[in-house]
Amino acid sequence: MKELIITLLFFLTSPGITFGKDQSTSLFEAGNVAFHDGRFGQSLTNYQAQINEGAVSAPLHFNLATAAFHDGQLGRAIFHYRQAHSLDPRDKNIHHNLKIARDEVHNGSPPKPGLWQRLTGFSTLNEWTLIATTPLTAWFIWLATINIRPQWKRHGAIIRPLFGGAAIILTLVAIFTWHSQTSHKWGVIHGETVARFGPVKASPDRFKWFDGAEVEINRVHGEWLLVQDITDRQGWVHSESVLRPDS
Amino acid sequence: MRLFLFAAFSLPFGLPAATLTATLKPSTVNLGNSATLTLRCEGGVAPTVEQTSTPKSLALSFVSSGKEFSLNNGQRTINSTFTYHVTPRVAGRFAIPPFKTMVAGKEIRSEALTLTVLDKNGNNTPQNIAKSPPPALLRVNTPVKKVYVGEVFPVSMELLAQGLRQNHLPVPQLITEGIRFTRIRPQYRQSSQRTIGGILYQNVFLFDTGAIAMKPGKLNVLFELEVTVMDYRQDVFGRQRKLHLTSDPITLEVIPLPKENQPENFTGTVGQFQMTASAKPNRVEVGEPIELSVTLSGQGTLDNTPIPDAASWEGFKTHPPTSEVQYTDTRHLNSRKTFQRMIIPTQSTLSHIPALKFSYFNPRTEKYVTLDSPPTPVEVAGSRMPVSPAGDPPGPQGIQTSEDIPKIRMIKDTPGHLADIQPPLIIQPWFLAIPATGLLAFFTAFACRKRAEYLETHPDVARRLHVERITRKTMRTLNSSDSQNDPSAFSASVQLILREHIGMAIDRPAEGITLQTMKESNLRLPNESQKSLERLFQLDELTRFANSSGKLDKKSALKDLNKVIGDLR
Numbered sequence: 001m002k003e004l005i006i007t008l009l010f011f012l013t014s015p016g017i018t019f020g021k022d023q024s025t026s027l028f029e030a031g032n033v034a035f036h037d038g039r040f041g042q043s044l045t046n047y048q049a050q051i052n053e054g055a056v057s058a059p060l061h062f063n064l065a066t067a068a069f070h071d072g073q074l075g076r077a078i079f080h081y082r083q084a085h086s087l088d089p090r091d092k093n094i095h096h097n098l099k100i101a102r103d104e105v106h107n108g109s110p111p112k113p114g115l116w117q118r119l120t121g122f123s124t125l126n127e128w129t130l131i132a133t134t135p136l137t138a139w140f141i142w143l144a145t146i147n148i149r150p151q152w153k154r155h156g157a158i159i160r161p162l163f164g165g166a167a168i169i170l171t172l173v174a175i176f177t178w179h180s181q182t183s184h185k186w187g188v189i190h191g192e193t194v195a196r197f198g199p200v201k202a203s204p205d206r207f208k209w210f211d212g213a214e215v216e217i218n219r220v221h222g223e224w225l226l227v228q229d230i231t232d233r234q235g236w237v238h239s240e241s242v243l244r245p246d247s
Numbered sequence: 248m249r250l251f252l253f254a255a256f257s258l259p260f261g262l263p264a265a266t267l268t269a270t271l272k273p274s275t276v277n278l279g280n281s282a283t284l285t286l287r288c289e290g291g292v293a294p295t296v297e298q299t300s301t302p303k304s305l306a307l308s309f310v311s312s313g314k315e316f317s318l319n320n321g322q323r324t325i326n327s328t329f330t331y332h333v334t335p336r337v338a339g340r341f342a343i344p345p346f347k348t349m350v351a352g353k354e355i356r357s358e359a360l361t362l363t364v365l366d367k368n369g370n371n372t373p374q375n376i377a378k379s380p381p382p383a384l385l386r387v388n389t390p391v392k393k394v395y396v397g398e399v400f401p402v403s404m405e406l407l408a409q410g411l412r413q414n415h416l417p418v419p420q421l422i423t424e425g426i427r428f429t430r431i432r433p434q435y436r437q438s439s440q441r442t443i444g445g446i447l448y449q450n451v452f453l454f455d456t457g458a459i460a461m462k463p464g465k466l467n468v469l470f471e472l473e474v475t476v477m478d479y480r481q482d483v484f485g486r487q488r489k490l491h492l493t494s495d496p497i498t499l500e501v502i503p504l505p506k507e508n509q510p511e512n513f514t515g516t517v518g519q520f521q522m523t524a525s526a527k528p529n530r531v532e533v534g535e536p537i538e539l540s541v542t543l544s545g546q547g548t549l550d551n552t553p554i555p556d557a558a559s560w561e562g563f564k565t566h567p568p569t570s571e572v573q574y575t576d577t578r579h580l581n582s583r584k585t586f587q588r589m590i591i592p593t594q595s596t597l598s599h600i601p602a603l604k605f606s607y608f609n610p611r612t613e614k615y616v617t618l619d620s621p622p623t624p625v626e627v628a629g630s631r632m633p634v635s636p637a638g639d640p641p642g643p644q645g646i647q648t649s650e651d652i653p654k655i656r657m658i659k660d661t662p663g664h665l666a667d668i669q670p671p672l673i674i675q676p677w678f679l680a681i682p683a684t685g686l687l688a689f690f691t692a693f694a695c696r697k698r699a700e701y702l703e704t705h706p707d708v709a710r711r712l713h714v715e716r717i718t719r720k721t722m723r724t725l726n727s728s729d730s731q732n733d734p735s736a737f738s739a740s741v742q743l744i745l746r747e748h749i750g751m752a753i754d755r756p757a758e759g760i761t762l763q764t765m766k767e768s769n770l771r772l773p774n775e776s777q778k779s780l781e782r783l784f785q786l787d788e789l790t791r792f793a794n795s796s797g798k799l800d801k802k803s804a805l806k807d808l809n810k811v812i813g814d815l816r
Contacts, residue, residue: 028662028665032658032660035658050662050665054667054668055665055666055667056665056666056667056668057662057663057664057665057666058663059659059661059662059663060662060663060665062658062659063658063659066655066656066657066658067658069655070655093656093659096655096656097655097656100655101655125671125672125673126671126672126673129671129672129673129678130672133672133678133681133682136682136685137681137682137684137685138685139685140682140685140686140688140689141685141688141689143689143692143693144685144688144689144691144692144693145692147689147692147693147695147696148692148695148696150696174673175673178671178673178674197571204571205569206569206571206587207569207587207589208569231527231528231536231538232527233538
């Protein structure tokens, strides 16, 4: 029974389930072989091809990021470390490498995560959803039961409201985490990029962002993005210069 | 020996004959300007050249001469070059006569050339021929006569034309070297038509711009323009003509900037300016970037002005600045340049960003001015940043080899659980249905409990609901064909409904209620209902005791029953 529950939880908290999908790892293994041979560009290509097939995992993003780091592509490395972190936020290797990559770009001063992200960042959104909905559903069923059998109302009279309050708080945490993740559109500058005053190529240069600068996307205008970095510098860059989770 | 003989015989035949070639640049000039005539003697040494005749209305002045030595297919050749300035005195087309020279005892001549001289109206006919006013005019005016090198000054240009035939308005161009416009395409405005010398110019355009003198000396500033207009001077219907217009020359004295008291950091900026500087943020940790913004603004051009610099950037790592120039007037005489520079403190002992210095020459006071921005306070926390030999942060390779810096962890051997990225559970309907089901169960149970409690405290409502339930159920039985074929069952069902309703009306148990009971209860029914009720009781008695099923009128009985129930309600 315990094994069944663990298996069920694993499937539910995974980023997505593809029952019956051919989970061929040949591209992943080819990427690993190329990486160990020092052919980082080739390993990048293999890992990226695996991602393009649609099936992803935290180790896949981690390996791609590490290959990009060794290939000198800091922006790509940070982007995929962050993708890996979102899938497996408790992996210490991802934390470690992401910190090193950020140190390369920001000279030891990576962007500080917000308070909410620090509080909830140790679990994925799906984990928070399960943590919230399980007690919430149990609480609803408990309430239904004592309404059907009022004589059972005395049992757990103290624990029941506490349990319900905790379930509601956890639900709010899950909702805020979801809202925080969907409203916060982030990206990583890929290659040295010129920030412009306006969303046209003819617009004069404002300043330059280095490869790996982490930015927030404030506006989208066609193929141009208005992005802002941690020092509140803001400028328009072409979407090709920014790696985004939805791109 | 054979080779020597071959060379000795072949030399006179192998050498090309000497030639004298004349070139004229440009072949068309505006009156007041000069063209350059170059005579080149190839294949021999020409000690001098001379004109075969003296041209009219042209002044030829010797400029220079020279010799060139070159090796061509192993043979050494000498070329002579003579340069003249050709200055016309009037407009028109003039022939430059051939020149001649002696080479190796043989006279050689150049070809004659033609020089076209345009007057200020774009005509190449002498002014005494063009008597009537031209169909287009170009006028230029500037209020200054004397400027410093690098100083901006306003220029106003006026184009007057009869029936301008152009889709795009041409912009007058500067043809004087050492001077440039402040904007490539000056802003223009159209003015009302004007009459000059009896000619009505319908199209009058005013161009407002500025100019900058680039080199010292006395300049004759000239502007030119090509326009296509309708010329009505010879044809009453007009004839389309392309005119080359030249403005009257403006004499301008450009003064060099004084050398004495010139600051060391002077970069050639001339005008009157102010400087502001700011830094953001002013509380950082070592290694965190600070954005330094410097703004220069005032009268003058700042196109080529570099960012004001500090005496020393010790303790900071600086990045190349970016800049943006904006103009605050249409002539581009006043400008504002904003610089942005990222600086990174490398020490925690820093307390301020160094003062910035900017020097310019003020043409009004004729003095150099140096502006200083005060040192910007900054608070730097943290430990000293490690500095690589090149002064830049270490790259990825440096990280891997350094023992002090943590090494990046290696890749994973297994890909883990590969799965498609899908929307989070929190927005998947099937998942949201799980707690929603629990919530629905809770609301349902709650409603049921509340209903039960209500009915417990309201027995009349409970009985009414009970009677209605029995009535609905029994009426369904009465309306079925099976019941109507069985008179006793039909009558029993009718009696059941009647008793339940009468019992509820007189507040007694339904069992044992008869017509007599009802009469004793003082229940008042309308006469027709009373009669219907009596008929129903009679029907029951007949069915039960007389077994008179054949005479049973079920349709009439149901009608009576509905009437009684309606009135009892």
